[in-house]
Amino acid sequence: MDGSLQNYINYPSDDCLLSIFNKLENESDRNAFGLTCKNWFKVRNIGRKSLTFHCSFNPTVDKEHAKCIPKILACSPHLNRISLAGLTELPDSALYTLGMSGSSLQSLSLYCCSGITDDGLAQVAIGCPNLVIVELQSCFNITDHGLESLSKGCHALKSLNLGSCMAISDRGISAVFSNCSNICTLIISGCRRLSGVGFRGCPSTLCYLEAESCMISPDGLLDVVSGGGLEYLNLHKLGSSAGLDGLGRLAFAKRLCFLNLRMCRYLTDDSVAAIASGCPLIEEWNLAVCHGVRLPGWSAIGLYCNKMRVLHVNRCRNICDQGLLALRNGCVHLEVLHVNGCVKITNTGLALFNIARPNVNLRADEVMSIGPSIENLFRLQ
Secondary structure, three states: OOHHHHHHHHOOOOOHHHHHHOOOHHHHHHHHHHHHHHHHHHHHHHOOOOOOOOOOHHHHHHHHHHHHHHHHHHHHOOOOOOOOOOOOOOOHHHHHHHHHHHOOEEEEEEOOOOOOOHHHHHHHOOOOOOOOEEEEOOOOOHHOOOOOOOOHHHOOEEEOOOOOOOOOOOOHHHHHHHHOOOOOEEEOOOOOOOHHHOOOOOOOOOOEEEEEOOOOOOOHHHHOOOOOOOEEEEEOOOOOOOOOOOOHHHHHHHOOOEEOOOOOOOHHHHHHHHHHHHOOOOOOOEEEOOOOOOOHHHHHHHHHHOOOOEEEEOOOOOOHHHHHHHHOOOOOOOOEEOOOOOOOOOOOHHHHHHOOOOOOOEOOOOOOOOOOOOHHOOOOO
């Protein structure tokens, strides 16, 4: 009986088994399929499209995972997504077998894989020419040389996360734009060696840029918007080595819809007025903790930002009842105003705003991120 059952299990062809496997939507069912017998396990590996290792926060366990990765990759030739996020003990050698899935692989996450160097990234570039999504956040050993290798081998890149890669400079960013003409999403938050000059001549496809806690120079800001395609820009906590406000240069970003300038302490009324008049499509603007914005700035927003739906003014020391009045009389499409901790705004000012604009939701909460979800931009469609 056991022999007959074994023959029955082995009877379907691999193509038939693969067809069955591809119809299984539940991950637990897919795992159970692979545990049936050796042949079904082989078919499961062939049909696998996605591979995710979960960080254990245990260096010993992560080292064991890293040892298994080459073998698993060699048995899974049709992967289109691989996430090795959090494997801090992952060595460059674990990436040498990525070429087994090279032609099909489109998404690779090495988030917090701090053991990966330029050598490992060069192997990725050689073996995976069709990558469109790469996450390298907190890969501290990646330099401009690694970015040059990646961009020369992966021309199809669209989304690239370089957050906290503190060894990269404008040279590496320039290489990305020179070799990847379809790049649309870039994260450089925490990359404090970047002045912005690497963006000079960036493609018009670049529409989403996260540059939180960077030190982009005033001239570099002009390079950042030189492509003309930016729709989302996050400059939260932008530093200034010279202590100068160059943010007025953002007025050249004519397609800008979402702008996060939270905690940009050097921001002045002149720059606010330039942005408000030069960027007519802004829908959401975060100006929380921007103490340099005074009545002329709020008046410019009220006058020019006719498409504004959401505005954040939390903890701005220099918005008063008159500034609130300017927003009340303008911003005709305003739906939400985040306002709390503004010491110069009185309860009477808030009440008058609420009476005149009852459809505007006055909210006391303070949010850090605005606009489209970053997760969606790093997910295969």
